[in-house]
Amino acid sequence: MAFVDTHTHLYDEAFASDADLAVSRAEQAGVTSLIFPDIDGSTREGMLRLASRHKDNVHFGLGLHPTSVNAGWRDEIDAVERLLETEPAIAIGETGLDFWWSREFESQQLESFRVQLELALRKRLPVIVHSREATEATLKAVGEFRGRGLTGVFHAFSGSLETFREIEKNDGWYVGIGGVLTFRNASIATTVKDIPLERIVLETDSPYLTPVPHRGERNESAYIPLIASRLAQIKGLDVSQVEEITTGNARRLFGI
Numbered sequence: 001m002a003f004v005d006t007h008t009h010l011y012d013e014a015f016a017s018d019a020d021l022a023v024s025r026a027e028q029a030g031v032t033s034l035i036f037p038d039i040d041g042s043t044r045e046g047m048l049r050l051a052s053r054h055k056d057n058v059h060f061g062l063g064l065h066p067t068s069v070n071a072g073w074r075d076e077i078d079a080v081e082r083l084l085e086t087e088p089a090i091a092i093g094e095t096g097l098d099f100w101w102s103r104e105f106e107s108q109q110l111e112s113f114r115v116q117l118e119l120a121l122r123k124r125l126p127v128i129v130h131s132r133e134a135t136e137a138t139l140k141a142v143g144e145f146r147g148r149g150l151t152g153v154f155h156a157f158s159g160s161l162e163t164f165r166e167i168e169k170n171d172g173w174y175v176g177i178g179g180v181l182t183f184r185n186a187s188i189a190t191t192v193k194d195i196p197l198e199r200i201v202l203e204t205d206s207p208y209l210t211p212v213p214h215r216g217e218r219n220e221s222a223y224i225p226l227i228a229s230r231l232a233q234i235k236g237l238d239v240s241q242v243e244e245i246t247t248g249n250a251r252r253l254f255g256i
Contacts, residue, residue, distance in 0.1 A: 001030030001243055003228060004250035005221040007094075007128065007155050007176055007203035008034050011047040014207040014218055022206075023054050026221035030243075033256055034221050036060040037094035037128045037155070040068035041079055048087065059256055061091035061128050063116055066098040069109045077115055084123060090254045092120035093128030094155060097141070100133040113141055120150060126172075126253050127152030135159060139166050146170050151253060156180070156205055158188045164195055174249055176203040179211035179219060182230045189234055197235065197242065201250045202227055 010022050026034060034054075036047050038061050051058045062083055064076045083089070095116040097109050120127045129152055131138040142152075143166075151172030157164070158180050167173050177200050180186050192200070202224050204211075210219035211226045225239070228246070232239040250256070 001225070002033075002247055003031045003202060003224045003243055004033040004035070004247050004256075005031050005204050005206075005224050006035050006153060006201045006250050006254070007037055007178070008206040008221045009036065009039075009208075010034065010206055010221060011036060011043065011050045012207055015220075019050050020053065022220045022222070023050075023058065026224070027057060029222040029225055031221050031224045032057055033250070034058045035090070035250075035254060037091075038063045038080075039065045039094070040076055044083075059090045059254065061093045062087065062089040063091075063093040063095045063128070064112055065094055066096050066109045066113065066130055067101055069105050069112045071105070071108070073105075073108050073112045077112065077119075081119065084119075089125065090256060091126050091128050091152075092116050092123070093152075094130045095127065096130035097134035097138050098130060098132040110137065110141065113138075114144075117141065117145055117150065120152070121145065121148060124149075129154050130156070135163055139163070142167075142170060142173075153201055153253060155203060156209065158186070159191070160187075161191050161194050164191065164199075168199065172253070174199050174201045174253055176201050177227065177231060178203045178205050179209040179215075179223065179227060181227055181234075182211040183215070184212075189230075192231065192234060197237075197245045198249065200231070200246055201253065202231075202246050
């Protein structure tokens with residue numbers, strides 16, 4: 001097997017004692033490529049260090065997470081732009097909008113997101129999009145770039161089929177499906193039936209959103225096959241088909 005975990009934070013403090021082992025466990029489970037989304041300057045150094053120790057199968061994005069946006073967000077973006085000149089980033093992000101925790105910096109989030117979308121277009125890199133309680137505003141911002149060659153993924157997608165149809169209007173965009181798919185009564189398990197496999201990439205969002213039967217424990221990239229198996233079951237496919245198509249999607253999107 002050769003799965004791709006398109007969104008994993010194995011550099012998070014939750015893996016302080018065994019991050020390298022978590023990368024090895026993923027590889028042993030057939031998850032041969034991992035993508036680290038960036039958060040902000042406080043965690044970036046650790047992300048880059050871990051990625052540098054596993055160059056054969058770990059890739060990373062550079063960007064500013066919406067919940068890290070504050071009055072000094074421009075300095076963070078300047079740091080990202082400087083790093084893009086020297087670091088082999090394969091994406092911009094994760095970026096996006098999050099109005100769940102706070103709307104204090106709503107206007108700054110919107111501006112930061114648009115700046116990063118422009119940066120991705122300029123650098124010809126895909127975007128890793130985070131959207132929470134901000135669907136309409138996120139779709140509007142992405143839609144402004146329609147037809148300009150911008151590509152990306154809506155990470156941790158759990159929206160409605162109508163929301164997916166709006167995403168689908170943008171060529172080269174995918175939805176990231178993770179552990180929530182395995183939860184009892186998860187609405188995404190119904191929605192995903194009508195989402196073409198050709199528009200899906202797999203992710204864990206480790207250490208969060210752990211799939212069944214490990215729900216309640218720390219999540220890690222080695223659990224991607226559990227998500228793939230559930231997706232295969234829902235769609236009535238063999239898991240090898242899910243592996244082949246989602247891995248191909250991820251490789252095309254991120255150029256890995």
